[in-house]
Amino acid sequence: MPYRKPMPPAGFGARAPGYNARMTASTQTFDVAVIGGGLVGKSAALALTQGGLRVALLAQPCAPLPPGAVFDARVYALSGSSQALLERLRVWQAIDAARLAPVYDMRVFGDAAAELHFSAYQASVPQLAWIAESSVIERALDAALHFQPNLTWVDARAQSFDATGDAAVIGLANGRVIEADLAVGADGAHSWLRAQIGSKVERRDYRQTGVVANFRAERPHGETAYQWFRDGEIIALLPLPDNHVSLVWSAQTEHANALLKLEPQQLAAEVERVTLGHPGALDCVTPARGFPLALQTVDRLIAPRVALVGDAAHLIHPLAGQGVNLGLRDVAALVDVVTQKEAFRRLGDTVLLRRYERGRREDIRKLVVATDGLQRVFSIPGTIARVVRNTGMALVGSQPLVKRWLVASALG
Template sequence: MTAHLQTFDVAVIGGGLVGKTAALALTQGGLRVALLAQPCAPLPAGAAFDARVYALSASSQALLERLRVWQALDTSRLGPVYDMRVYGDAHAELHFSAFQASVPQLAWIAESSLIERALDAALRFQPNLEWIDTRAQGLDVKPDGATIGLANGKVLEADLVVGADGAHSWVRAQIGSKVIRRDYKQTGVVANFKAEKPHGETAYQWFKDGEIVALLPLPDGHVSLVWSARTEHADELLALDPAQLAAEVERVTGGQVGALDCVTPAKGFPLALQTVDRLVAPRVALVGDAAHLIHPLAGQGMNLGLRDVAALADTVAGKEAFRDLGDTVLLRRYERARREDIRALMVATDGLQKLFSVPGPVARVLRNTGMAFVGAQPLLKRWLVSAALG
């Protein structure tokens, strides 16, 4: 006879930031939750900062505050963004200011591991949550519940399964949600540096020859690089030693923050646009990268995933007493709540990536004229800031 774990209200499959935030939000909402995930791995010995950082918007901060995670973060490792300067390829420039937009900050730059460790600590204090450190390998959805077979031979049952298992989601494959993926033929190269000059809590972004280079402010005079480079160029960047990479970043950024000293070795990850034909199925909902992938040029991918979590938690909290957690009618409310936001960001980021990838003088004139126009419209700039804040 197959050994069974106890029945849960929700099983969250996937243990990144989005999955752990979903598990915390749902268990704090009074539900019994199983989380199929592992705790965050410690930073490598001697590492100053995690290579992977996120620009968290006001909506993400609000969700983490609601879950009492934000208050537990080490503020000395958070970098506020008060200004953002975007440079085109013909001396065009856009300046976004938190002061002009009447907001406390445009974003917070935070290390992935910083947030994940705080989530892990919060999850350990949840009496209605059970960590399950094994892989799911079978999903059987029935009218009265979902059964998940585990790699250790055990089985668990849940009313709702949340797929937060990334771009190559196993959960998504089980429900037959169709994926449309377009490879940008680019790799995101990330690394951290100690900067010679103060960054002034300013995020910088350069559009150069179809590639995008961003320097994001970190505490104590450090900056984080996100370079969206053509894959063959990215391979060359990743092959450089730390000093050579620092010199190349100094060159392409015009020494904006002075000499650079690489403190976190470079890593790369492939960039793609990915959409799915549905976010839900009976007893299943997708969140985060399992539901969508966008270009990182606006730094909104993680914020989009956390807004998925907020919407799902709100949808579940607002369900009628007679309705089951896995009811398709309920889950479609979540899907409808997310479609517009996801589509708008996909269109915006994909459109910008295409616009700055088109070669030739005519395209250059058009895009830089557009940047100059936006820069001269205070109301439009404020609307763009509002949209980015979520």
């Protein structure tokens, strides 16, 4: 008998036999349209298409690093839950291990002598996190996506949206139209799709800018991440391969602007000063970049035939390094809801999507409260506030069970 390509399972909302996602007509029909790329959007697209769905991905492949660049300026601390998702997608196994750095210890210093020490050994986990460049993970996702026959890359901007009928209808800037049972908004903090469904946004500007840069360090970092709270600002040094470190300095915007104007050797000297020489002499290998910091929540994560994930659904302070992990947990939850749906429900069924929203609310709320609360506490000026902060850190440091709970929460 001649070979016949198997159709997707009915529970995924399969369409009629003979359908071709790369049809040339002005209207293309898919099961899911993912708007936005990055780690979260591409992970969502890959997970859904690996599940047998026909997916349109409105995103661009990852751009190469600038000529001469050693590291990507943007790095992430990937938790155990993020690693598990990428392993499930068979992406983690394809990442060059030489571009990853484990975190076995984390040392957090208050604005006095107080210190917190978190240890993977004491918490009985392999590592606290993996430090990875954004582009390294994204290129691995791109490679996996290019091998998916049910995925179509769409190189056009979405400019109109209508979900009043039986499908989500997305008009593109090139005149073409996409129809899908479900549209996934992974298009960032200023999400276009979120605006189309009228989800209300509450945003509070921290009046801070995250300054990021990478350095070669004189002293071995020992797979240890460091964090300092200094006068309402937060400085983190994260381990990278070959004894490099990545800086994330959450600075008041005026101060951040001054830092971004420094020459590389001047910035390195300033980082050496505020980190009390822990890494030794630093040599800047990636020019500094800045991005504004804000807290952002939305009143709903879903609408008929729409689900929001990642920064489109929430934005938190980077002090705990959990933003991308929260977004990847959105992806895992959405995929689980889709794969476990009843056969009679369509992907965009509001009853189905409410399961996703209910499942994500508590995780999002806890991280919003934790990160925003810490940022507020360490921004309060004055001697009394400083004493209270550092007393609290000392108390947490003396409670092994509390520290293990914090590590477990961070691992997802």
